[in-house]
Amino acid sequence: xxxxxxxxxxxxxxxxxxxxxxxxxxxxxxxxxxxxxxxxxxxxxxxxxxxxxxxxxxxxxxxxxxxxxxxxxxxxxxxxxxxxxxxxxxxxxxxxxxxxxxxxxxxxxxxxxxxxxxxxxxxxxxxxxxxxxxxxxxxxxxxxxxxxxxxxxxxxxxxxxxxxxxxxxxxxxxxxxxxxxxxxxxxxxxxxxxxxxxxxxxxxxxxxxxxxxxxxxxxxxxxxxxxxxxxxxxxxxxxxxxxxxxxxxxxxxxxxxxxxxxxxxxxxxxxxxxxxxxxxxxxxxxxxxxxxxxxxxxxxxxxxxxxxxxxxxxxxxxxxxxxxxxxxxxxxxxxxxxxxxxxxxxxxxxxxxxxxxxxxxxxxxxxxxxxxxxxxxxxxxxxxxxxxxxxxxxxxxxxxxxxxxxxxxxxxxxxxxxxxxxxxxxxxxxxxxxxxxxxxxxxxxxxxxxxxxxxxxxxxxxxxxxxxxxxxxxxxxxxxxxxxxxxxxxxxxxxxxxxxxxxxxxxxxxxxxxxxxxxxxxxxxxxxxxxxxxxxxxxxxxxxxxxxxxxxxxxxxxx
Amino acid sequence: xxxxxxxxxxxxxxxxxxxxxxxxxxxxxxxxxxxxxxxxxxxxxxxxxxxxxxxxxxxxxxxxxxxxxxxxxxxxxxxxxxxxxxxxxxxxxxxxxxxxxxxxxxxxxxxxxxxxxxxxxxxxxxxxxxxxxxxxxxxxxxxxxxxxxxxxxxxxxxxxxxxxxxxxxxxxxxxxxxxxxxxxxxxxxxxxxxxxxxxxxxxxxxxxxxxxxxxxxxxxxxxxxxxxxxxxxxxxxxxxxxxxxxxxxxxxxxxxxxxxxxxxxxxxxxxxxxxxxxxxxxxxxxxxxxxxxxxxxxxxxxxxxxxx
Numbered sequence: 001x002x003x004x005x006x007x008x009x010x011x012x013x014x015x016x017x018x019x020x021x022x023x024x025x026x027x028x029x030x031x032x033x034x035x036x037x038x039x040x041x042x043x044x045x046x047x048x049x050x051x052x053x054x055x056x057x058x059x060x061x062x063x064x065x066x067x068x069x070x071x072x073x074x075x076x077x078x079x080x081x082x083x084x085x086x087x088x089x090x091x092x093x094x095x096x097x098x099x100x101x102x103x104x105x106x107x108x109x110x111x112x113x114x115x116x117x118x119x120x121x122x123x124x125x126x127x128x129x130x131x132x133x134x135x136x137x138x139x140x141x142x143x144x145x146x147x148x149x150x151x152x153x154x155x156x157x158x159x160x161x162x163x164x165x166x167x168x169x170x171x172x173x174x175x176x177x178x179x180x181x182x183x184x185x186x187x188x189x190x191x192x193x194x195x196x197x198x199x200x201x202x203x204x205x206x207x208x209x210x211x212x213x214x215x216x217x218x219x220x221x222x223x224x225x226x227x228x229x230x231x232x233x234x235x236x237x238x239x240x241x242x243x244x245x246x247x248x249x250x251x252x253x254x255x256x257x258x259x260x261x262x263x264x265x266x267x268x269x270x271x272x273x274x275x276x277x278x279x280x281x282x283x284x285x286x287x288x289x290x291x292x293x294x295x296x297x298x299x300x301x302x303x304x305x306x307x308x309x310x311x312x313x314x315x316x317x318x319x320x321x322x323x324x325x326x327x328x329x330x331x332x333x334x335x336x337x338x339x340x341x342x343x344x345x346x347x348x349x350x351x352x353x354x355x356x357x358x359x360x361x362x363x364x365x366x367x368x369x370x371x372x373x374x375x376x377x378x379x380x381x382x383x384x385x386x387x388x389x390x391x392x393x394x395x396x397x398x399x400x401x402x403x404x405x406x407x408x409x410x411x412x413x414x415x416x417x418x419x420x421x422x423x424x425x426x427x428x429x430x431x432x433x434x435x436x437x438x439x440x441x442x443x444x445x446x447x448x449x450x451x452x453x454x455x456x457x458x459x460x461x462x463x464x465x466x467x468x469x470x471x472x473x474x475x476x477x478x479x480x481x482x483x484x485x486x487x488x489x490x491x492x493x494x495x496x497x498x499x500x501x502x503x504x505x506x507x508x509x510x511x512x513x514x515x516x517x518x519x520x521x522x523x524x525x526x527x528x529x530x531x532x533x534x535x536x537x538x539x540x541x542x543x544x545x546x547x548x549x550x551x552x553x554x555x556x557x558x559x
Numbered sequence: 560x561x562x563x564x565x566x567x568x569x570x571x572x573x574x575x576x577x578x579x580x581x582x583x584x585x586x587x588x589x590x591x592x593x594x595x596x597x598x599x600x601x602x603x604x605x606x607x608x609x610x611x612x613x614x615x616x617x618x619x620x621x622x623x624x625x626x627x628x629x630x631x632x633x634x635x636x637x638x639x640x641x642x643x644x645x646x647x648x649x650x651x652x653x654x655x656x657x658x659x660x661x662x663x664x665x666x667x668x669x670x671x672x673x674x675x676x677x678x679x680x681x682x683x684x685x686x687x688x689x690x691x692x693x694x695x696x697x698x699x700x701x702x703x704x705x706x707x708x709x710x711x712x713x714x715x716x717x718x719x720x721x722x723x724x725x726x727x728x729x730x731x732x733x734x735x736x737x738x739x740x741x742x743x744x745x746x747x748x749x750x751x752x753x754x755x756x757x758x759x760x761x762x763x764x765x766x767x768x769x770x771x772x773x774x775x776x777x778x779x780x781x782x783x784x785x786x787x788x789x790x791x792x793x794x795x796x797x798x799x800x801x802x803x804x805x806x807x808x809x810x811x812x813x814x815x816x817x818x819x820x821x822x823x824x825x826x827x828x829x830x831x832x833x834x835x836x837x838x839x840x841x842x843x844x845x846x847x848x849x850x851x852x853x854x855x856x857x858x859x860x861x862x863x864x865x866x867x
Binding site for chain 1: 612640643647652653661664665686687
């Protein structure tokens, strides 16, 4: 008897051509392609920023210190300041463009590079594991160690992009007549800038094996950066502690002597430490359970429900530790600024052109206040970074879907969003205020004679920029949630670069107005412009209101 | 007449010009359990997210106990609790902390019932969420939803990850909720679960409601798949009442039976049956049999509706 119906059931299915072909995706390529794509984009972007920043410093030097006498005076005045060395690293060969550029750029960029690298590494290792994507990939024909190697190679692609973009831009500016450094020197400088990122990328990869959450892995690696930086500061501040240079990666980077006295020997400890960390990462990734860290955590924990009564309390519970670290770090930076202000100002007094430039900023306020006025722009930058991180953290709650557990309760979207932003605002106010208070404490310890209220004002003066960025971030988050993080950091980086550009010479007023920093008076060198500051806060509040209104009416968006 | 627990009118959600949900009109009565069936990508989760106000409709309205899902979301949420199929919770909180938080947010926590549920689901609340398996995370959100004794439970594939024992416990809890007068909207692709719990069933396919009614009204869906292996010749069953989709492959016969199986068994009894298997058709088979013509959503659109 023949089949009478549904002939398709017995007929052989003809496989589509693409299924019968033997085209294979090599296992090695899967993880590598994913990680290298992310690392390449990020590395190239930061390489461009590093290159532009370096180029701007070189140009600023050639425009500010035009004569040989001025350059020698600058070198003489800054070369023996222990306090200033602690902050910025030792000043070597400041009579040359390269020496000045390395002094102004290398310390800052190597720290930023280290933080970028550890965040990227922990994201691509532990972040992927937290999200469950690593598990899916490991179900394929690969092993944990092979996947780790692929991720490391992907990260290396990001580092190469960082190095390449930095070196190209630095080499280009080196061709300028007034700058004039050799391409090989540019390459070596880019290598020095990138070497901090190389080592701390390995640190991030290693801590991702130690602990079972991305936040903790990043915190551990961040603590390593902090310790390394403090050790470097101590070694630079005291003549008797120069040996300490050799126990901190930032000391090794200084020893490389970019643009001054190149000494590739210092690459050895960097390469050695990186190799050890990479080897340990590969070995540990195969030796531990997926989803767990080498350091065992207690699965049980006592319930702490004091804060868990509403969205505000939950936000405080979730972000409290991070905010505390930020505020403590910014306060410590304020203490340091106050502590070195006297010494730094005395050193600068010897340089007529710098003295004149600072006097332009501070009028008759005195060099210490003028110096603090310029330095407090860094506090503003840190406060803005804190604000940006709060926007990113809030957006992450939406991207991961966790916020849905709150928003299906009787909790209005506006209430939840405002509670997150309010917490960020409190953190910004606290950070700025404490930076001022601790700067005063630092200045008192060195008899700098700067008034408490002057420095308190200077700290509070940093707050409007942070609140404005918080508002801009809220608006970007509500309008284009998947690009919110990029938008808020782009606004920050743009403002910073325009501010650096402003230091070089006369720029278009329109361009300067696009920088948030341009609307912040350099207190305590001059009195804060409270009207302008209030306008900035008002605009931030307006942006927040628009953002909250839009967020209340749009679809929630996952990652 | 009592206001409906859920009511949607012409509810439509469009992504990039493609309807994820089209002109959806459903009503869940108070004290009723409504099963919401459909294959992956049918639009079940999209419907739930619209009901919860997490996404905005392109057109149409939906309400929970008369409260508009979008404009009066807070009032609506006071009356409901939701269990998602995939839970992304705060990994640093313990189970107990999570239950405390969600209970406080809802405001109507029944602490004694919470403790009872923790015991019934054999849940360990002292552990951190990051250490829970998928099944334990699902238990956590189930307990969180049930413990506030909401007027309406919205459940989106709630038993995914649960073992059979816990599935049974879940069914008992839902039936108890119904006895107390709570309403339940149960989205699932598990026919057995829906059959065991639901008063009425709505079937969604390619974003459209293709059938809605009580289980007895939808009896036509409950066909059996019969597979028989014969030692000799396969008998002709094509004229047997209720039999369809007959396929013969050598000594193997496969067919579908709608309604009583007795006429078919009589025919088979006269043949030398070596092996006889019968099973309920999968939901997929039902869709292919009854709604194949409607399953015309292009592949691209299914991919676009990733929520489902």
